[in-house]
Amino acid sequence: MVSLRNLIACLAGAAVAAALHIPADSAYAPKHATCPATPLVRGATGISAAESDYITRRHRKASAALKTWLRSVDEGFDSVSKEWPAHSSGKGAKAPVVALTSSGGGYRAMLSGAGVVKAFDGREKVKTGVSGLYQALTYEAGLSGGSWLLSSLSANDYPTISSLQKSLWEEALESSLLVTSILVSTPKDTIYSTVEANVKAKRDAGFEPTIIDPWGRLLAYGLLYGVDGGVRATLSGLTKTSSFKSYMAPYPIITALGVETGSCIPEVNATQYEFHPYEFGSWDAGVAAFAVSKYVGTSFSNGRPIKSCITNYDQLSYVLGTSSNVFAAACTPVPANNSADASLVQNFAAFVSKPGSDVSVRETFGLFPNPFQGRHDSPEVSGLSTLELVDGGVGVGYQGNPIWPFLYRSDVDVIIVNENSADTRDNYPDGTQIVNTYKAAVAVGLKRMPTIPSVETFVTKKLNQKPTFFGCHSTEAATIIFIPNFNYTFTSGQPTSKIQYHRNETVGMISNGVEVGNYGGKDNWPLCLACGITKKNGKKLPDGCAACFEEYCFN
Template sequence: MVSLLGLVVYLFSYAALITALPTQRAISGYAPVAATCPATQLVRTANGLSDAESNYIHQRYQKASQALESWLKSVDETFEFGQGSWDSHGGWSDWAGQGKAPVLALTSSGGGYRAMLAGAGVIKGFDSREVDKTGVSGIYQALTYHAGLSGGSWLLSSIAGNDFPTIGSLQANLWDTTLQNSLLVPQILLSPQAASVYSAVEADVQAKRSAGFEPSIIDPWGRLLSYALLYGPDGGVVDTVSGIASTSNFTSHNAPYPIITALGSNRLIDGTCIPQPNATQYEFHPYEFGSWDAGVDAFVVTEYLGTSFSNGEAITCVTHYDQLGYVLGTSSNVFGSICSAVPAENSTAVSALTLVEDLAEIVAVGHPGIPESEIFGLYPNPFHNYPSSALVSAQPTLELVDGGVGVAYQGNPIWPFLHREDVDVIIVNDNAADTQYNFPNGTEILHTYQAAIAAGLTRMPVIPSVATFVSEGLNQKPTFFGCNTNDTATIVYIPNFNYTYPSGQPTAKIQYYKNETDGMIANGVEIASYGGKASWPLCLGCGIMKKSGGTLPNGCAACFKEYCFN
């Protein structure tokens, strides 16, 4: 197995090699392009949902609540259900005095291909469109939001970027082949069979530089990942985050609203490269990019990422900077943790295989390979000189990294839903590698709780210590947090566990053979269904509906005793 850290060295060298090659290249569809600026305002202060998101959620909620009712009634007909409505102020209203259908969100954690495949299995178990049904099939149709981070962003991008197909179809028609023939393995990338891909990625990175934008290690990283995740021979080169809004399942509101997260580095602000516990959390979605956090507190229209702004006014407009591969690569940017320029002994004649095998080359004295700035996901700062964005207003570029790195890493993208007060239930699928065996132990969700308290956010329910997590086995079974606190969201915590397959695979594993892909996804289905436990569908329904205001089935009391932490 090729190590991920070794791959980092290769990609740095690969990026340097690309910039040194003067050979003629084909025209690339990857580069950002100049555009006419619209008359509408592109930057806004973060004072609630945008009109575009609010309108989408209004339509999505109607379908999601109907799907939730259908699933609940299939589990137990005595669930009392009210759908609610979305009022003119952008908030939920009770319906017929029965309370409202809760707004559900799913989070898919980081953890490389392990997290992607385990998370895919969870969705497969939740999706009523799949051929093989579980007791929880239908929950996916009841989601209003879905957030992904790092490996979870790979999963979410592969779903949203391909117009929200089933996991079964992605598995059979894409991943079984592309993960086995992984372009992240240098021996495969440098083979004659992959020569056209190698050339195309060269051209893409060079085209971005020629368009006037500094490439970084995230450009080849995201492009190579995309060949595994997006249909077509070109690795989704023209796909953008904003383009998701034009897909058929999105325009018909048949899909949960997708959000990809990343962290900001303060390297240009105070010299602190590694994200600290209070690092700014950014989110990318079809309509906007930005952050709710103090010091940024603003959003920009996603389609116009890359545009030059000052005080919220567009100077020179650009589109296609929100290229989907670049965004999913940004969300999985573990390279930023190196926090230094990376030298190469000979960046114009590099031996990739030697560099992958010899990790010592990272600190070898030699000619400089990649400057420190190019280890980040680089975004021209849309909040330059913007009054509400005091933390970043002076810097021309935002430098972003994986949300699962830093001093108090948070591998679960819960943060967006602590700012969306109408999200009632957050299903947290945790596929972290907190232990030596690559399973979660509560560390990362605890970090989110601690960061939320420090930021004055009150919607996160109490999360216990790691010692309590492990001693009570909360890291090996579903748990409900916030059952009895009406002012917080309910978190349905579903951790990775090896029911039928050794699912604690290393985060650095960058190649999965077909049997491994299928085994990981099948185990994920078991995670969703709690190993097929007969009472789980009822108990999950009880946990979702506990705060809705309706009458619950008689069996819910036993469920709360078993699953509610507090």
């Protein structure tokens, strides 16, 4: 894993209050709204009715796509899929529910993860042995750099990676607004002024801005289409895209970690929060509750709005910025400086505070009004008016893969974990991240996490350099298909702190990511991946599956 101190150097209280006046002309500022009659906070007793309905309808389409892909790999899978009902409400066997997770790791993770999606996406012109699998996903989760990828896909109505690469990413990453000399240059004056106005509008509305506001807004210019870097995109607004309304896309989830008041980095048992179109909250025992995403920003007491409701606080740029927030870990005030010689984080501070002054440590967190304030069944946070959130890949027991949400969703059968962390000196995974998730799951008794070997075993057996299946033979655990970043055709172990990619680098990273998803074109990979997905679901698998399990399953 890249040194957090080095990353910050390179990149480098008061409650959130209800507003008396909110600027009507700001697309970024939170807004007053009439509260609905339905409850806005609920206990974590399963997924919400809205998510359940989406998943039921999405799974029907995913099942059909999975059946088509399996048959393209080997007609022997027909004996498995023929028993799947046409509708999820049917009796008997059903298609496995498959989720994809994209890890953290800055632009390295975003681009490598994008290549994996491209390899899986049946709409791409250049086909691989695994083309069509993306259409068979029911869920997709992202963290940090993985959340940038997921946000760019979901907010832009799920275009192909090829389209995003050519129409948005190549130019945006080459002329990166995260490079301070570019950010403060004359050609970028309009963007700088616009983001400055966004931050001011949020403050004028009575809400406390932090450096995560400009961080997220500037990232969004390279991730989201639309006026002013997709400023109108909200988390709850994803439900209005045509792909979502027609159940053509996997359900998106973004994760982050909570930090205890007075601390700057998450502890080993830090609360895992998840953001998705319908809800925000946590399954963890200290919170065990969810709130409707659209009304995040509202002040609550014991699950009920104190005054009027607030909308538009769930800015997608603020959510993806929070999921990738490593700045708070420095645990020191940041001087505001908007010059080309300043560090990036100092420039962010200048959006929040006047140059020459400092922003406080508190102003380096992603701050969210606490919807669980005063809630008896959320003892860990019931006394807090504000939640302080950071990147899920930092802290004592950092977990760079957003696996956690699927350990609580018992219907998820298979989790494809695309790991793009920088654990080694040359910025590749070594198993640390998924081992930490396994340890955390064991600590709280989550048996759906399969047994994961030690980091030493990962390195010795080179499990960090090739796909591996975990949980193949477990009746309790989900199957995890671990697909790590590896340099097949390009040096993809780029530093997490790298904030500018030239066009050839963006092309190289995504192309290598395609090879990661397709295991370098290995002949038996499509068949073995299909076998791993259907192992616990199928009665009669193709003859070649036995050899696949011998090669890929870790026992």
